[in-house]
Amino acid sequence: MSYLLSLPGDFATGVWAALHEHRVWFLLAVSLIGGVVRGYSGFGGALIVIPLAAMTFGPKVAVPMFYLFDLGSATPYGYRSVPTCKWPQVLPMLIGHLIMLPLGTWLLATADPTMVRWGMEGVVVLMLAVLVSGWRYTGRPNPPLSVGVGALAGLMGAVAGISGPPILAYWLGQKDDAATIRGNIMAYYALSSTAMDLMFIVTGLFTWQVVIYAVIVWPGYAFGLWGGAKLFHRSSERMFRLSAYVLIGIAAVLSAPIMDKLLK
Numbered sequence: 657m658s659y660l661l662s663l664p665g666d667f668a669t670g671v672w673a674a675l676h677e678h679r680v681w682f683l684l685a686v687s688l689i690g691g692v693v694r695g696y697s698g699f700g701g702a703l704i705v706i707p708l709a710a711m712t713f714g715p716k717v718a719v720p721m722f723y724l725f726d727l728g729s730a731t732p733y734g735y736r737s738v739p740t741c742k743w744p745q746v747l748p749m750l751i752g753h754l755i756m757l758p759l760g761t762w763l764l765a766t767a768d769p770t771m772v773r774w775g776m777e778g779v780v781v782l783m784l785a786v787l788v789s790g791w792r793y794t795g796r797p798n799p800p801l802s803v804g805v806g807a808l809a810g811l812m813g814a815v816a817g818i819s820g821p822p823i824l825a826y827w828l829g830q831k832d833d834a835a836t837i838r839g840n841i842m843a844y845y846a847l848s849s850t851a852m853d854l855m856f857i858v859t860g861l862f863t864w865q866v867v868i869y870a871v872i873v874w875p876g877y878a879f880g881l882w883g884g885a886k887l888f889h890r891s892s893e894r895m896f897r898l899s900a901y902v903l904i905g906i907a908a909v910l911s912a913p914i915m916d917k918l919l920k
Contacts, residue, residue: 670868679712680869684876686907687725691880693900694730696887701730701877703783703904706817707776707911715772717869719764719817720861723852725874729881734846741843742836748799749823752806753813753848760814761855767815773913776816780908783821788901792829802826806848813852 674680686708694701702722709718764772805826813819823844827837856862909915 688876691877692884695881695884711911724870734842737839737842748802749806752803753810756810
């Protein structure tokens with residue numbers, strides 16, 4: 657893949673070369689499915705796309721690539737909630753995220769890729785368990801705890817690209833109305849994802865290889881988001897959520913490092 661890293665002289669040539677890779681088309685299909693799940697339910701896109709992308713391209717490509725095309729798809733919607741979110745709740749979480757972001761990025765850049773993938777497996781399984789069980793933190797939120805939850809989410813997000821488990825378990829159990837909780841989550845993710853993108857730029861993880869793959873894969877994810885949103889009003893929420901859980905579980909199994917030899 658060194659020919660992609662030697663750009664930016666000929667971006668079009670790099671895109672054309674990447675289009676001849678079978679794994680790119682596989683990732684495009686995976687991203688379409690992940691986009692549909694995310695667009696319908698508001699979760700699950702990263703849980704499907706990132707583990708399978710890491711299996712195919714390695715974590716150092718998969719995580720920055722997902723954040724890059726998510727920046728052009730879902731993040732802008734989150735910024736609509738920034739003016740109306742509850743800053744006393746969002747800010748401590750964001751501070752914790754920013755504290756751990758450099759460490760998580762360093763681990764992504766330097767840790768053994770197989771170990772990072774096993775970490776992703778653990779995060780995906782944890783997230784799936786939280787979603788299926790319905791467990792939520794029901795105590796009163798407070799700034800120190802919020803900073804701690806944000807720090808854990810920031811570390812998980814930078815290393816594995818998946819920060820959902822602590823955020824959802826912590827916030828979805830609160831007694832605020834659903835619109836307030838949703839707005840807080842969307843605002844947090846928009847701001848934390850932007851911080852992640854800036855960190856990836858500073859550390860050089862947004863290579864031309866990552867940019868090219870993101871440009872190719874992004875339309876599939878964006879179309880999936882649109883399609884998932886349309887399906888929201890036309891299908892059973894219970895059945896769709898069950899399907900999402902099954903898809904996340906399948907992605908977790910297929911992307912486990914132990915499966916590499918079987919899938920080659």
